[in-house]
Amino acid sequence: MNEFGLIADLVLSQTVTRDDVLCGIGDDAAIIEPDLAIACDTCNEGVHFQADWGPHAIGHRALAVNLSDLAAMGAKPTHALLALSLPELDTDWLSDFKKSFFKLASAYNVELVGGDTTRGAMSMTVTVIGRVLKPLLRRGARVGDAIYVTGELGAARLAYEASKGRLAPQTEILRRVMHTWHYPTPRVNEALAFAPYVHAAIDLSDGLVADLDHIARQSGVGAVIDIDKVPVAEALKQTVAGDEACRLAMSGGDDYELCFTVSPAYHNDLLALAEQCACPLTRIGEINAGSGVSFERAGEAIDLEIKGYDHFARS
Amino acid sequence: MNEFGLIADLVLSQTVTRDDVLCGIGDDAAIIEPDLAIACDTCNEGVHFQADWGPHAIGHRALAVNLSDLAAMGAKPTHALLALSLPELDTDWLSDFKKSFFKLASAYNVELVGGDTTRGAMSMTVTVIGRVLKPLLRRGARVGDAIYVTGELGAARLAYEASKGRLAPQTEILRRVMHTWHYPTPRVNEALAFAPYVHAAIDLSDGLVADLDHIARQSGVGAVIDIDKVPVAEALKQTVAGDEACRLAMSGGDDYELCFTVSPAYHNDLLALAEQCACPLTRIGEINAGSGVSFERAGEAIDLEIKGYDHFARS
Numbered sequence: 062m063n064e065f066g067l068i069a070d071l072v073l074s075q076t077v078t079r080d081d082v083l084c085g086i087g088d089d090a091a092i093i094e095p096d097l098a099i100a101c102d103t104c105n106e107g108v109h110f111q112a113d114w115g116p117h118a119i120g121h122r123a124l125a126v127n128l129s130d131l132a133a134m135g136a137k138p139t140h141a142l143l144a145l146s147l148p149e150l151d152t153d154w155l156s157d158f159k160k161s162f163f164k165l166a167s168a169y170n171v172e173l174v175g176g177d178t179t180r181g182a183m184s185m186t187v188t189v190i191g192r193v194l195k196p197l198l199r200r201g202a203r204v205g206d207a208i209y210v211t212g213e214l215g216a217a218r219l220a221y222e223a224s225k226g227r228l229a230p231q232t233e234i235l236r237r238v239m240h241t242w243h244y245p246t247p248r249v250n251e252a253l254a255f256a257p258y259v260h261a262a263i264d265l266s267d268g269l270v271a272d273l274d275h276i277a278r279q280s281g282v283g284a285v286i287d288i289d290k291v292p293v294a295e296a297l298k299q300t301v302a303g304d305e306a307c308r309l310a311m312s313g314g315d316d317y318e319l320c321f322t323v324s325p326a327y328h329n330d331l332l333a334l335a336e337q338c339a340c341p342l343t344r345i346g347e348i349n350a351g352s353g354v355s356f357e358r359a360g361e362a363i364d365l366e367i368k369g370y371d372h373f374a375r376s
Numbered sequence: 377m378n379e380f381g382l383i384a385d386l387v388l389s390q391t392v393t394r395d396d397v398l399c400g401i402g403d404d405a406a407i408i409e410p411d412l413a414i415a416c417d418t419c420n421e422g423v424h425f426q427a428d429w430g431p432h433a434i435g436h437r438a439l440a441v442n443l444s445d446l447a448a449m450g451a452k453p454t455h456a457l458l459a460l461s462l463p464e465l466d467t468d469w470l471s472d473f474k475k476s477f478f479k480l481a482s483a484y485n486v487e488l489v490g491g492d493t494t495r496g497a498m499s500m501t502v503t504v505i506g507r508v509l510k511p512l513l514r515r516g517a518r519v520g521d522a523i524y525v526t527g528e529l530g531a532a533r534l535a536y537e538a539s540k541g542r543l544a545p546q547t548e549i550l551r552r553v554m555h556t557w558h559y560p561t562p563r564v565n566e567a568l569a570f571a572p573y574v575h576a577a578i579d580l581s582d583g584l585v586a587d588l589d590h591i592a593r594q595s596g597v598g599a600v601i602d603i604d605k606v607p608v609a610e611a612l613k614q615t616v617a618g619d620e621a622c623r624l625a626m627s628g629g630d631d632y633e634l635c636f637t638v639s640p641a642y643h644n645d646l647l648a649l650a651e652q653c654a655c656p657l658t659r660i661g662e663i664n665a666g667s668g669v670s671f672e673r674a675g676e677a678i679d680l681e682i683k684g685y686d687h688f689a690r691s
Contacts, residue, residue: 069493076478105461109494172397
């Protein structure tokens with residue numbers, strides 16, 4: 062959660078509470094009785110994407126980031142609604158947008174059941190619906206749990222920094238990380254596979270440290286990351302030397318990997334599942350009785366100043 | 377549906393179809409098994425509203441137009457998600473927005489369960505969820521049905537024309553129609569009361585003729601409006617002379633009244649219900665075996681060229 066959203070959400074707090082809401086505002090998705098998960102995320106041009114990414118990437122991303130929210134909730138996606146605003150009617154643009162949006166929807170048997178198409182600044186708000194077998198909440202972490210992340214972190218951040226001219230990866234590396242940034246892969250099937258073991262989960266949109274901090278705060282626990290264990294994207298390591306790569310990987314957003322906690326007794330079961338899913342899975346730390354996110358190296362606490370990825374602060 | 381949305385929706389047609397979708401794209405809301413209704417509508421600054429309406433009106437309207445969609449589907453609202461984009465973080469603005477949004481939500485016991493707050497051009501996409509007892513589809517109209525509308529039509533159109541300097545109502549009239557335009561009242565309770573009798577329904581967002589045409593086309597029937605029966609808003613009649621007031625009332629959008637068809641055998645039952653709801657209800661015409669929307673006066677067919685209210689065409 063960036064500062065903008067955090068403050069806005071605080072102001073918008075409400076009073077109505079219904080008995081059929083099993084999980085309301087404050088997690089990756091809401092859960093409504095008996096098993097309906099629902100979430101919506103907006104992608105705005107100039108904030109979450111640039112128009113020059115092209116409609117194909119934009120269409121993929123608009124749905125992918127929402128499916129990632131359902132994944133983090135342990136929900137199987139079923140339906141979507143698309144509210145699309147465009148400054149002008151361009152059927153070629155729409156056609157390319159549609160290709161990637163529906164390709165991703167088809168991959169999960171998601172039917173688009175509604176929405177709105179209107180004139181306005183380029184923006185898409187996707188609402189996704191899914192069914193939950195076992196809800197994966199942010200608030201379920203327990204002291205002693207091991208902390209895991211899927212995939213590699215920091216490729217999207219490298220692409221973002223390169224787009225701002227602040228980092229200059231090699232051409233081939235740049236091409237790859239741009240693709241990773243523009244086409245995030247929601248970890249839907251992986252989340253459903255890991256779900257029976259998971260105590261708490263979140264998807265990484267604002268960066269590992271910021272997002273893991275949500276789990277820590279909402280669970281009333283602390284989280285320690287062993288910074289030598291963080292799966293830093295190869296591309297980032299090849300571009301940035303030493304600990305700075307790890308720092309970027311932990312603070313960089315837009316990874317759309319999963320972070321979750323599990324009793325350490327199931328470590329081998331998880332690794333076996335990860336292999337079945339062909340999903341890289343790394344144990345990066347532990348839940349303790351403290352608070353917030355802290356760091357260690359070779360068993361020694363170290364100080365790091367890491368903030369989340371703030372869309373509002375981007376320039 | 378304005379031209380922009382119509383063409384965009386055509387391009388965005390998909391191939392996935394799920395067995396649990398009882399009503400997909402093309403009605404006021406989707407219905408998912410067993411009884412879940414869901415809809416989402418976007419309000420963009422400069423298109424659906426102006427920033428100078430102020431946050432209180434904007435907050436009301438963002439939710440009201442969505443509740444109106446649920447009403448037209450015969451659904452009882454239960455939950456909402458709010459995706460709010462703002463160019464800057466203004467807690468005073470948010471606080472006023474919140475007041476009217478949550479006041480309306482509370483009136484229907486609707487809990488806000490999720491959403492997104494992000495930086496961008498001022499825009500809000502609200503997703504609403506409800507439960508359907510008897511779905512009110514657009515495609516259910518039958519030959520011989522009487523056509524009804526709730527309330528009065530054209531006040532919002534008068535306000536819009538006045539805001540563009542094209543009509544100049546008296547000061548007190550202007551004040552009243554601006555309020556009607558800015559604070560539409562969704563006909564939720566009325567729709568639930570009338571539902572057992574209704575064959576087809578739609579809410580009036582694009583204008584009576586454009587919206588009734590959806591019922592006609594989707595039902596494979598024709599609709600005849602007796603133009604002397606149309607409940608033209610008093611304010612509009614006081615400002616515009618003769619048939620032009622009726623023409624504006626039939627083509628003007630943003631009324632958020634209900635239009636529905638019922639067997640004429642139930643006319644008296646409907647009037648009794650309308651009185652119980654304190655809801656003005658007018659029989660304005662009949663469904664026939666033709667196609668499209670046509671007009672008559674004193675039993676004689678007349679020619680009128682009326683188009684819907686096109687947000688994309690607004691200047």
